[in-house]
Amino acid sequence: MSVTVKNNSITPVLEEPPLITGNQTFASITEKISSITETKPGKGWALGFSIAAFLALILFGSIGFLFWEGVGIWGLNNPVSWGWAIVNFVFWVGIGHAGTLISAILFIFRQRWRTSINRFAEAMTIFAVICALIFPGIHVGRVWVAYFMFPIPNQMEMWPNFRSPLLWDVFAVGTYFSVSLMFWYTGLIPDLATLRDRAKSMLRKRVFGILSLGWRGGNKQWKHYELAYLLLAGLSTPLVLSVHSVVSTDFATSVIPGWHTTIFPPYFVAGAIFSGFAMVLTLAIIARKIFGLEHIITINHFEKMNKIMLLTGMMVGYAYGMEFFIAWYSGNDYETFTFLNRAFGPYAWAYWTMITCNVFIPQLFWFKKIRRSIPAMFVITIFINIGMWFERFVIVVSSLSRDFLPSSWDYYAPTIFDISLLVGSFGLFFTLFLLFIRYLPMIAMSEVKGVMPQADPHYYEKHD
């Protein structure tokens, strides 16, 4: 190399802090993470699980009653025919996006810090998509013909409308779910084999033996595994963008002011990543504390995630601003009215909740102290979760409640069943999540080992 770097005096200042702290060895990582799934969980887990399972039962109970009684139990009214069910659907699909971004896009961008958080972010994706899929399913009213959503050949020659974004949703979210599941499972295989090898009981040996698909950790297996992982990452990357873009077309292909605007696809994607990161962080902070994972999920990981939230939060803010500006610039009375109505009409409280939580509060992340303060970021992520739910509420409800015909205007308010379904969906989400951290390695052991200093082939030469 012909260039000689003249002055290296500033290199140490910029040295990236190590990703994994506390002088970990390969063995200590395996022990730390596997033992969580091998020992009996503490009281905290049991308490959390009972609460979550109770809420999940409320969800199933409410769904049962909904099927019995019909969608009339919701607060829907004449102009507002899409209420909380659609809000919840978009909210949960959005939550999932962080997992895919972390596992696929950060992988492609060679961001090695992702290894500490990707496993449970991906798990969260899968559980969030499960929660999301419930809502359009129960929204159809006649749930016994829900299979009409799929283009199944039938003797009546009845087909779904292929030009309907609702059908695109079925495909987009279905694809998303299956690819995410495959990606997650592929990543799990080496760790499942580790659990199998450590298993003491016959049952664990058998179960993990089957699940790990005969993994032996040979050279060839790793070679194939890594190629498969790269290909799945490549397949997942467009999905990060496409799924929420398709969800946005549910609204944007219509002619309703406030729904129909061309920035919707990228705007929804940014919002999805924003809310997803907030949820990953909320969960990570709790899990890290309870299971003592401070050396693996370090404050540096959190700081990086906070930066991504700051960025995506501002992207969402950009979209809010552009919508407002163009609503005025269009010179279209309906557009202008819709946006003034959002900000100053009957749903102004929801609008300003959204703006405060999504645009103003995340600005606190400009300060390094706050980016590195766990209590502060915990509170902020909760605000973001609330704000992003309200964003979907504002979009869905405020545009519908005051449509083109003032005589049909109405105010939408949820009923107890709207609330029980939302709360219940959180119950289902946490039930699945708690089961996951109890029975499967919540951190990708094999990947974390790959970013440790010991993984460098020359490590032992230097340290002998």
Place this chain on the structure above:
Amino acid sequence: MKLDQATYRLSDTNKLQTRALAAGVIALLISVVGFFVDTQQFFISYLVAYLFWVSVTLGAFFFVMLFHLTGTAWGVVLRRIIEAIMMTIPLMAILFIPVILGIHDLYHWSHADVVANDPILEKKAGYLNVTFFVIRSAVYFGLWYLIARKLYKTSLAMDENPTAEQVKTLRKVSAPGMIVFALTISFAAFDWLMSLDPHWYSTIFGLYYFSGALLGALGIILLVAMHLRSNNILVEEIKVDHYHDLAKFLFGFTIFWGYMAFSQYLLIWYANIPEETIFYHERWVGTWKILALMQVFGNFLIPFVGLMTRNMKRNLPYLKKMTIWILLMHYLDLFWVAVPNFHHKGIVFSWMDLTLFVGIGGLFMWLIWRTLAAHPVLSLNDPKLEESLHHEIP
């Protein structure tokens, strides 16, 4: 062109600079004849050429800030080239003057009598009026120049006496710089391009222009780096691996551009509201249809398929051809968005399209090589230079 191995400065670039400058000036002089022959056509051609070159400048500006913010390692060896492109901002500010002079030929909202008879334009007059238009453009250029100059000066200062403080400064300037950039490029796209049809509007339009600008910048970065390489300069420093990463960006941002273009098209087509659909209707008339299809096939599908594999991205002669193709498509994209506002029946190419493109481009290239020659072509003391030099894609 030669490289001084000790100081990493280019020498003997005079010939190249003179050629670029001469080509630019001669082409502009020829175009002046066109100004007297067909004034409106002169301004149309000028605007499209200008929007192309300014998009390259802005795209480079974005990449410089992006590299500082993300703390890139691989991109460090390319930074001087990108900075040189970014520093064409003052030139682009000067070259904006003809657009202001041609405002009445280009923007029909600038005619008071038209606005008076058009209730919609009357509503927008608070925003779309000549004074505010000029002020806004001046503000954009002012902000861009202030930020870019600070970034460039700090980067140069690092060559002499590197401190950790400078690295922090670069990040601290880039972070708010990004916000300023996002807003200004969007409004610049609204002002300069979208308001050619002042009745039409699209919230994604700023992002649409931005996504094209990234392709423009990547294309010129690649061509400049390849020109250095063809003169046996920085052959070992800017390795095939760096080209590979640039090509990945080119591939990725082609998809990004396609995503923006498709989002806008799909939503407008689907909702079918006349005041929006008119945009695509006008661009589907007569021979404009050819350019519309070019957007799908030429601007998206060909680079998408043509940059997919690893070998395609690492084969430099091939990559060069693909880069030129993408730049051509980027130009045609802007042409297809801008010109149907004036020629309603079909494509009208003018000889001035070519002379003004070369004219602005000549000055542009002259300035880039001048800037590159004035300072070392590598940021020699960047703390990540070492890592960048050893960049390898497994």
